[in-house]
Amino acid sequence: MQKNDLVANAGVTDVKGDRNLSPKEQPDKDVYLHVVEKRADGIVVRGAKCHQTGSLSAHEIIVLPTRALRKGEEEFAVAFAVPSDTAGVIHVVGRSSLDTREQDGCDCGNRRYSKYAPTVIFDNVFVPWNRVFLCGEVEFSADLVAYFSAFHRQSHGGCKAGKIDCMVGAALTMMAYNGTEKVGHHKEKVIDMIHRAETLYGCSLAASYEGKPMPSGTYFIDPVLANASKIHEGKEMAEATRLMIDIAGGFVADLPSDRDFDHPEVGPLLKKYLKGSNQAPVENRIKMFRLIEKMAMESADTISDIHGGGSPAAHRLTIFRESDTRSKVEAAKRLAGIED
Numbered sequence: 001m002q003k004n005d006l007v008a009n010a011g012v013t014d015v016k017g018d019r020n021l022s023p024k025e026q027p028d029k030d031v032y033l034h035v036v037e038k039r040a041d042g043i044v045v046r047g048a049k050c051h052q053t054g055s056l057s058a059h060e061i062i063v064l065p066t067r068a069l070r071k072g073e074e075e076f077a078v079a080f081a082v083p084s085d086t087a088g089v090i091h092v093v094g095r096s097s098l099d100t101r102e103q104d105g106c107d108c109g110n111r112r113y114s115k116y117a118p119t120v121i122f123d124n125v126f127v128p129w130n131r132v133f134l135c136g137e138v139e140f141s142a143d144l145v146a147y148f149s150a151f152h153r154q155s156h157g158g159c160k161a162g163k164i165d166c167m168v169g170a171a172l173t174m175m176a177y178n179g180t181e182k183v184g185h186h187k188e189k190v191i192d193m194i195h196r197a198e199t200l201y202g203c204s205l206a207a208s209y210e211g212k213p214m215p216s217g218t219y220f221i222d223p224v225l226a227n228a229s230k231i232h233e234g235k236e237m238a239e240a241t242r243l244m245i246d247i248a249g250g251f252v253a254d255l256p257s258d259r260d261f262d263h264p265e266v267g268p269l270l271k272k273y274l275k276g277s278n279q280a281p282v283e284n285r286i287k288m289f290r291l292i293e294k295m296a297m298e299s300a301d302t303i304s305d306i307h308g309g310g311s312p313a314a315h316r317l318t319i320f321r322e323s324d325t326r327s328k329v330e331a332a333k334r335l336a337g338i339e340d
Ligand SMILES: Cc1cc2nc3c(=O)[nH]c(=O)nc-3n(C[C@H](O)[C@H](O)[C@H](O)COP(=O)(O)OP(=O)(O)OC[C@H]3O[C@@H](n4cnc5c(N)ncnc54)[C@H](O)[C@@H]3O)c2cc1C
Pocket: 009, 010, 011, 012, 013, 014, 015, 016, 019, 020, 049, 050, 051, 052, 053, 054, 117, 299, 300, 301, 303, 304, 307, 308, 309, 310, 311, 312, 313, 314
């Protein structure tokens, strides 16, 4: 992957049907991707993976089980890689909350950076054996899920700290454009945004620093710190977004269309009435509102703060499972002078 500079999409999340039923109890077994045929030259799989970030711009889709599996669930214990344009792989692009901006001709960055997270349907896809990593070995599915999700939760923290940095930059610029640079409560809010970004970043970095070598020679990050970073992200991104919106003002919600700004009659009027401080051209203020709208309201990004890499309950469970709780109990008893 590194040598050829390939991009991969992690195909983990099954559509899952009734959450109260195990894969084999589902009335339609296809809601968990599974092996439908084993052949001499490979396997045939069917199912659907949803919210597949960047699947359309990835060279390869690496499919993993979405959950731990038990004996009797062998057909769902499957991991493999296929090129994203393999026959039978159907990418259905999901709608984004800012689609209508794009229809107005506004570049929200989605086309350039392929922000979309399609539902990817595997309609009887053939996978040759040399691309199959797991096929029926249920005992490894929990480990695969745990390794993937720990790395993903750590990288989310580092990534979203960078997003808050951009939000801080946007808030400070907006203060200059609006003439609120010297307003005390705005400075306080910027400080509150920065400390959230740095805590998130610190947690994510610490997960790497505390990483340990695996028998294969690769390093595995500290899963407790990785999950702590993700929990922090789920709560604090919302707070950082709230602070940025507070500083910027109401046009985050209802900035006129680019077509109106370009309109020969209405455009000049809008530009007259949307001017902030005399120091900045009105066009820059409009552009900055557009960026803030995207950072605050683009559905894929704000929802991924919470559900990306697994929902918050999964992070909490992992933290408890992976934490060395016994040494904490021993430390407390030692300090209290209790000898068992
Ligand atoms: C923008 C975005 C990008 C993503 N990118 C990818 C990607 O690239 N690849 C990928 O594989 N996945 C991706 N995901 C998927 C993500 O991992 C899932 O959204 C997440 O695991 C939650 O699954 P779900 O959406 O099916 O919600 P659900 O699993 O239905 O969860 C909804 C709620 O129900 C709770 N719940 C569900 N089942 C149970 C149960 N049995 N018992 C108790 N509580 C339960 C959950 O804890 C949560 O609170 C992405 C998600 C988003 C939003």
